[in-house]
Amino acid sequence: MNILPLFLLIIPTLALVAIVLRTCPKTAATVAATANFFLSAVLFYLYCQMGPAPFDFNLPWASFPGLPTIHLHFGLDGLNLPLIVLATTVSLAAILVSPADCKRKEEFFAYLLIMSLGGIGAFLSFDLFFFYIFHEFALIPTFLLIGIWGPQNRAYAAFQITLYLMIGSLVLLAGLILLVLSVPEAARTWDMIALQKAIAESLSNAATAGNTSAMIALSYPFLLIGFGTLVSLFPFHSWAPAGYAAAPPGAAMLHAGVLKKFGLYGLLRIALPLVHAPGTQMEPTWAAWVAAWQYLLLLLLLGNVLYIGFVTMAQKELQTMLGFSSVMHMGYAFLGLAAYSEIGFAGVVLMMVAHGLSAALLFGLAGEIQQRTGENRMDKLGGLASSAPILATFFLIGSMASIGLPGLANFAGELLIFMAGFKTYPSITFFAIWGVVIGGVYQLRAVASIFYGPAPEGLGEVKDLTMAARIPYLILIAALFLFGLAPQLLLQIVQPSLSKLFGGA
């Protein structure tokens, strides 16, 4: 049983081998992604029945002089399972929307599979080493996907996103190394859970508490900015809109939907629980240092919500607008994290899933629109609803989800986040909540300008989505409704893990 999660990684690898052996690339990728999708559903079901224990796979991997032993430690718990479901769902949709006969199709689908593999592997790993390197897997494929298949401005955007994410990753790496080094040599480990315990122990031991709290406090800004850059925390966000606008739809869906959540997951799982380690106390000076960074985070998240919100309103190109909008929504997630409560964290997990699904849906549909009209400027589009009603309906549903309408998954996440936020930081939340209005303005304006009103001159008949092309979007929409109408489905597995994280029973 404990090797079952491993198949989430083995299946895409087999598909890669199949592509190398000249199977039809889209077929191989689709089969693998479908298998993964169902496997994650089965895992979800089994997890609800049996809890986390049967899925723990732990294998000593490599020891390396001077470093703690690296373990191949994969497992499931309430925090990563929702993200794994998200990753497999979005991967399937991203592969389905990609055209089977694009140029150099073998490479295209291979890179998509590697991206998906990286995302799933990072969420599955409980070992910091593999957690980090799986995320890095996606870096070069993203570069190539944008560079070779990007619709516009590809060279600049490809370099920008890759170099930016590399800086973020290196800052993050420094933070992770400092964390590992923060405990006495005998207790050092790469294992997230064991490390958390070791740090708590070291903090409660008078002899080592000083050094450990200094190292953790020192690592906190690195983790915050490192993970923050990967989630496009203001002002480290500029890679996201440009990169997503220049990426082929499949890559944008995977990156915005799945890989961007890596940073939030890391903050939720590693950075914040450590500086707030339950039942322990950091030395006062270092606690003050951490608190100072906490306030900075609060200011930056307002930048995400309000400043980027207004920037989003000013966008003229659809994909760039969606890119900025996804940056803006990360502000809510940061608010939920900063609030540091069970409710807030549960909201963040819900919101990660919801935003991943809705962002993937919107980026996919934006790709369809551009492919059909050859146009991505919103003022040059119009009236598409009459010729492509299904496309318009899907886009409207995605927009509603993105705005946070009840019934769709985003609402539940945002609600919990704002509740938690009001409890801890009422004034900041008061400002942040205006983001919902801003989001409504730009998202509805986009819908109106693309799908309603008179069609501009020269915009020919637009074909609607064919039956087959609707499948990926229907999957995403179904998931949005499912988790929107029954958030309990996720919360029931998230909550026990969160209470463990917060030091409860």
Added chain:
Amino acid sequence: MPYLAPEIILTALAIVLLLLEAYGAISARSVGIWSLVGIAVAIVVTLFTEVGAEPMYFWTDPNAAEGTAGKGLYMWDATARFYKLFFLGTTGLVIWMSMESAAQPVGPKTQPIRAEFYILPLFVAAGMCLLASAADFMVLFVSLELVTITFYILVAYQRESATALEAGVKYLILGGLATAFLVMGIAYVAGFAGTTSFAGIIAKYNTPDHLPVAVALGLLMILVGFGFKIASVPFHLWAPDVYQGAPTPITAFLSVGSKAAGFIVLVRVLNEAFGPTAYATWGPALTAIAGCSLVLGNFAAMHQRNIKRMLAYSGVGHSGFILMAVLSGGVPDGPGIAQAGMTAVAVYLATYFLASLTAFLVITIVSPTPEEESIRSYNGLWQRSPLLAAALAASLISLAGIPPFAGFVGKLGAFVVALQFHHYGLFFIAAISAVAGLYYYLGVVKAMFWSEPLEVTPIQVSVPTQVLLTILIFLLIATGLCMEVFAWLVR
């Protein structure tokens, strides 16, 4: 005596091959093959020679002073074995590259590859293997000169071409200058210590006091000499021109073998001849050198159009990364360099060996003439030969330090050491430089994968080289994921 086997095998083989070739009894190609066989034998013997827990010494001094008894001129330990294997592997791949470039069509001004082009690297390898075991400044100097002087010949091998001559002259003059510094430094240190043996020097100066000024000055001069070998700023000025002008296999040899030779003697001297107190002297100096190498190497490489020049500057940057790992000293009562640092240096060099030699092997095939060394010539290489493009991409991405390729493990080790020994400023510089590095490596990847090719003729690669390239790509990924193999090599 198996402990000296590689040196003896290589020297004997080289002399026999020279004689055979002089009397015309053997073709150049068979000389190449015999050289490879000799290296393979040396590798096997070295691999199966036992390593004790404590270093073994040979040619001990019967009249040794108190505290240095039992220490001799030549030492054998895990470090020596690792670096010997490293140098033998490098030489083998370099000879393979030479045979590959001998198969390329000859331009009007290019010399055909003759037998000595395979024989001279054997002498270099023998010298480098000796360096890995040197426990005395006399042995160190003589073997370093064996390496350097042979390189003077190899660098200027294409003597009809102006760039090669320029490279030869630059390497000769600046190399001579570096040697002069080294000799001067050794003279100061040995003059004050009264001995040239590492054990004698450390016995005299491993006290809590600072080093005497003259000895400190001598140590700094020795560092200048080594700084030239490892091509670190400000002693890197020769590297771009020499790398560009030398035949590509020799460039590879310089960039991997010669650099590693510089590092092994550097860590040996800092570890065996000077103790933790000397850190006050060399620590600040090497910190400055490392920082400058990182910044200058990586940022200068961003603007290069010639791929060998680009790799020269990037090699300067890599020296900076490795120096970061060397800087793990100054712990009272510890060794000159901490074990973690020694391991990190070795692992970084091992990953650099794989990536760099793969890259140069591809360059040997794709750029037979100097005109084809521009990065533009790599445009669309993916269409012309997927294997070559994949190999070059894998090696460059590994050099950039991105997982799952081996280079990440090397960088991780260096970063851990830097943070462990509180070199936060240096770490910051290194991180920025690594991103700059990614930029120019990706520039080549972009040329190979997106840009329209200048010509579309497919490039033919011989079957053995195809196999070798596949193995190298596999190793780049496999050692990046299973880094246990490095632990096994340096244990």
